[in-house]
Structure formats: structure tokens, C-alpha cells
Amino acid sequence: MSDPAGQSGAVCEPRQQAGCSQHIDDRQFARWTRLLEGRAGLFIAPERKSFLASGLRARMRETGCEDLAEYYQLLSSPAMQAREWPLLVDQLTVHETCFFRHAPSMRLVEKVVLPEHSASMTTFNAWSVACSTGEEAYSLAMLIDHFYAGNSTARRFGVTGTDISLPALQQARTGAYMDRRLKDIPEDFRERYCTPVIQRRFEVEKELRERVCFAQLNLRDVASAPMADMDLVFCQNLLIYYDRERRLEIVNSLSDCLRPGGVLVLGPGELLNWQHPHMEKVRYQDTLAYRRTD
Ligand SMILES: C[S@@+](CC[C@H](N)C(=O)[O-])C[C@H]1O[C@@H](n2cnc3c(N)ncnc32)[C@H](O)[C@@H]1O
Structure with a gap:
């Protein structure tokens, strides 16, 4: 798996707290979207950057992760990935629909x-x-x-x-x-x-x-x-x-x-x-x- 959260340092420094800004920078965005498309076939267009950020934040909150690096670790851990990936995919897809919509x-x-x-x-x-x-x-x-x-x-x-x-x-x-x-x-x-x-x-x-x-x-x-x-x-x-x-x-x-x-x-x-x-x-x-x- 690639390293979208930049655990090696550069991307997540200073560490962003889950409760703080929704911002993710361009580099983080590029890395997370690559990971999401490669792993889950999920495409997030550049104009939906804040949607990605708030989706990730929601999952970080649910899982008690303090920052993107910690959440990435959880997402990669053999014990958690089978459970967390579907929840993340669900968070990052829009399910709005109705009967006889069009x-x-x-x-x-x-x-x-x-x-x-x-x-x-x-x-x-x-x-x-x-x-x-x-x-x-x-x-x-x-x-x-x-x-x-x-x-x-x-x-x-x-x-x-x-x-x-x-x-x-x-x-x-x-x-x-x-x-x-x-x-x-x-x-x-x-x-x-x-x-x-x-x-x-x-x-x-x-x-x-x-x-x-x-x-x-x-x-x-x-x-x-x-x-x-x-x-x-x-x-x-x-x-x-x-x-x-x-x-x-x-x-x-x-x-x-x-x-x-x-x-x-x-x-x-x-x-x-x-x-x-x-x-x-x-x-x-x-x-x-x-x-x-x-
Ligand atoms: C807005 S809903 C559309 C529902 C319905 N077709 C309608 O028009 O009311 C979009 C759906 O696409 C699904 N979706 C998004 N990416 C997908 C993918 N790569 N493969 C399969 N389904 C996907 C989402 O989970 C979501 O349920």
C-alpha cells in the first residue's frame, strides 16, 4: 500500500487533530485519492476535496484516530482493514435516491x-x-x-x-x-x-x-x-x-x-x-x- 498519510513525516507535519481544521493539502489529497482509486475503485474529483476531508474526519472521529497518519495506520492494519475499508467507502459515496427519480x-x-x-x-x-x-x-x-x-x-x-x-x-x-x-x-x-x-x-x-x-x-x-x-x-x-x-x-x-x-x-x-x-x-x-x- 502507498503512504497517503505521509507517515514518513512530510505530509502530516504538523499533525492535524481530528477535531480541528478540515483542510487537507494538495499532496495529501493526491495521495489519498490515489489510494482510494487503486484500492477501492473510488474516484474523488479535485473539486470534491472538502468532501474527502470531511469524510476522512468523520471516520477518524468514529475510530478515535487523532490524525490522518493514525487513521492510515488503522486502515492498513490486518486486524482492522476488512472492517474499516467498507465503512470508509460508504462514507465517501453519496446514496441519495428515490423511487421513480427521473x-x-x-x-x-x-x-x-x-x-x-x-x-x-x-x-x-x-x-x-x-x-x-x-x-x-x-x-x-x-x-x-x-x-x-x-x-x-x-x-x-x-x-x-x-x-x-x-x-x-x-x-x-x-x-x-x-x-x-x-x-x-x-x-x-x-x-x-x-x-x-x-x-x-x-x-x-x-x-x-x-x-x-x-x-x-x-x-x-x-x-x-x-x-x-x-x-x-x-x-x-x-x-x-x-x-x-x-x-x-x-x-x-x-x-x-x-x-x-x-x-x-x-x-x-x-x-x-x-x-x-x-x-x-x-x-x-x-x-x-x-x-x-x-
Ligand atoms: C447518488 S447514488 C445514485 C442512486 C440511483 N442510481 C439514483 O439515480 O437515484 C450513487 C451510488 O453510486 C454508488 N457508487 C459510487 N461509486 C461506485 C463504484 N465505483 N461502483 C459501484 N457503485 C458506486 C454509491 O455507493 C451510491 O449508492
């Missing part, structure tokens, strides 16, 4: 992707990339189930949600959410797929939950992951955290996971001027999506 993209799935697909195929595989706590994956499952419910031929479908964050995935697997999240779900779906449970919570209905599975997957490992022949790859609010070069790597590897005719849905504005020999733009209002052509 309505035009959901409409595109309902009005274009599903009808096109159902004309020729009997199974449908969707992937919610960077699914956070699962709302996006369950939203897609509701849309797909609803679409097929009105269809006389029995259809099979599955939705896979993946994320780097284990705590987020743990929450996703429960399929249980606070009632205040219900407002994001269209009323007929709310009635059909959401069951009240105790303490102002509701649960996604069991049969639908069984259509959705969750797994940890770091985006840098997509090429070697068993994600192939997808009909729909849905990737929103993730690329914004990456620079252009990494965005291109990510979308190129995601497009390799599509079957011919499969569609990649990104967030509008998340990628400009992307060209790929086997992907064509799907034109649908207020969305950014591409169809695999080969």
Missing part, C-alpha cells in the same frame, strides 16, 4: 423499451447500476411487472441492483422504506405493490421483491462481472462523480453488457458527445439513452 427516463422504459422488447422476446433483464438503497431497482420492477400484467402472454423478468456500498445494499434487500417515500410512487403502483408495516414503514410486496436481487459490484470490475445480455441498463446519478475519461470507460463497459437491441439509460447531461460504433441514440424527450445495434 420521470422522463421511466416513461422511456414504459413507452419505448418495453413495447419494443415485448414484440420479440419473452424474458426481460434489467440492471440498476449503482442502485444505492434499491428504490431505482424496485421502481423498474414495478414498471415492468405492470407492463406485463396487461399482456396475455406470460413474461419472465428480473432486475439486478448493484452498488459498491454494502450498507446501502443491505437496506435495499429489506425492501422496506419509510412512509414518506410513498409520495414518489404513482398511486396505482402504491396500491398494487406497497404493503404497510409497523412504525410508519411500508414494504415492497413480496412477489415483486423476489424479482429483484442485489449484489455488490464495483464499477471498475464490470468487464469481469457476470452481467451479460441485458435488455436494459439503467445508470443515473453516478457518472456525475467521475471525470470524462472515466465516464467513457464506464459507459463503454456498460454497453458491452447489453444484448443487441438492449438500451442503456443515463441521466440527461451526464455524458456529452459520446460515440460508440455499436450504440445509437434513442431520441425521447428529456432523456439520454442509447440502443445497442449489433
